[in-house]
Amino acid sequence: MQDKIETKLEILADAAKYDASCASGSAGKRSAGKGEKGIGSLTGGSGICHSFTPDGRCVSLLKILMTNYCIYDCHYCINRISSNVRRARFTVQEVVDLTINFYKRNYIEGLFLSSGIIKDPDYTMESMVKIAKSLRVDHHFKGYIHLKTIPNASPELQEEAGLYADRLSINIEMPTQKGLNTFAPEKNISDITGSMGRLRNKISEHKTSKTHTGKRLPRFAPGGQSTQMIVGADASDDKTILNSSVDLYQTHKLRRVYYSAFSPIPDASLILPLKPAPLIREHRLYQADWLLRFYDFSLDEILQGTKNNMLDMDHDPKLAWALRNRHLFPIDINKADKKLLLRIPGLGALTVQKIIKARKYCNLSWSDLTKMRVPLGKVKPFITASDYRPPAYLLDMESLGNQLKNTEQLDLFGRAV
Ligand code: SF4
The missing domain is CATH 3.20.20.70 (Aldolase class I)
Structure with a gap:
């Protein structure tokens, strides 16, 4: 039996x-x-x-x-x-x-x-x-x-x-x-x-x-x-x-x-x-879904500039959007509203909350972001802080896109998704 x-x-x-x-x-x-x-x-x-x-x-x-x-x-x-x-x-x-x-x-x-x-x-x-x-x-x-x-x-x-x-x-x-x-x-x-x-x-x-x-x-x-x-x-x-x-x-x-x-x-x-x-397609759909549900992205924004109505397989959808909208960056983390902070590649929703709370008391510097465990390597082309501006070589969209191929998007908790 x-x-x-x-x-x-x-x-x-x-x-x-x-x-x-x-x-x-x-x-x-x-x-x-x-x-x-x-x-x-x-x-x-x-x-x-x-x-x-x-x-x-x-x-x-x-x-x-x-x-x-x-x-x-x-x-x-x-x-x-x-x-x-x-x-x-x-x-x-x-x-x-x-x-x-x-x-x-x-x-x-x-x-x-x-x-x-x-x-x-x-x-x-x-x-x-x-x-x-x-x-x-x-x-x-x-x-x-x-x-x-x-x-x-x-x-x-x-x-x-x-x-x-x-x-x-x-x-x-x-x-x-x-x-x-x-x-x-x-x-x-x-x-x-x-x-x-x-x-x-x-x-x-x-x-x-x-x-x-x-x-x-x-x-x-x-x-x-x-x-x-x-x-x-x-x-x-x-x-x-x-x-x-x-x-x-x-x-x-x-x-x-x-x-x-x-x-x-x-x-x-x-x-x-x-x-x-390809499994990467499934992965990109999950990432786009995450942006729709927790990051206040619209579907039009996610698909803006994509080819044949397909997500970019080389970059996660948030990074792909940032690369297509380079004119909006770098974003001042001491002044930007929540919606804009959520658009910064490398910043998860919980980190954005921490930034908004912390900046009530002081202008955030590079070392403040380090203490908050912000993934600096990911955010550095996209932000300014009280003592930081991205160097010119990080502002060139094409070379940045090539450097950042297949890097990961973060979930609500700041983990790669
Ligand atoms: S109804 Fe469900 S279990 Fe049955 S063939 Fe369709 S998918 Fe398979």
Whole structure:
């Protein structure tokens, strides 16, 4: 029996690795105790992935599919009905037991559960809801639960899922209906965004409304919604992809859009590209997404001057914008407003906050910036301080662009992204 579960875990954890919504990684370091074997033995790391919370914390999740059987035939998916792949299916009880066992052993802090579609969307969604409900109600499970919502499942089931899950997600997969028609003919973009819209309303209702007796409504997907787009399987350019993301963030209040560079799968459909999409493209899309969400950039600014509506692969989007707008630099860090400070390559949002706070008391000098751990090598072509101006050789845009090829953009916390 245990062997059977291990085999299922091996198949269904492997099948889940194609979902980018949480960064996959082996948990090989957590080796099993001496002589220990069986479920939870992490020597192979099956099913454990690391995911990052918005505040930068790393959490371990059991990341699995309930089943990799699927009645749909999405060309980019290894689990599609026409794929010749080893299949497996967990029962509701098996997923519950596996999660609880791993959780009690401190191997995981939560569950990331997705599934192929068996019988029909409602049947599948109902089983996934049963798993989440059993964990919360029967086992008082307090860990994190991320449920992939099944497209076309009934609104009632999707809404019930939100009562037990911390985060819900539904993959949009392609930024246009044309792309879906070609690669996922059973999927429809308006059904997907319709589900997102309903969940957005429910999330907001549960946050703000009260019952007629004045009590707060129960928690409903407090971690919000996310989605995933495949990059490079169809011909969509970066502008189309990012336009779709902007709409998802603004209209449907998504917390995250994940980008997944297409990579050829075993037993691939003949209509797919033969080569993988470059990972640098996925990386640049994440960087542009970051600028849109936290750095007050508009999409037009990010794409200004780019070729063929594609992001510059040589420079991160913030640096590329700065190089195209060299006339705005160098920026005086003692006078510039927050929006302009956020445009300086090398300055993360938290560093900008520190600068704004510190300059209330004195004019900031080069050594003040050193003490604040500002990455001076990166900012020096773009700033002035009380005792610093960039030398002439750093003001020549073309040579600067060549020198700074493939340097990194910083995230909210000042780390490279
Ligand atoms: S519905 Fe999901 S699991 Fe099924 S083929 Fe499409 S992407 Fe794969």
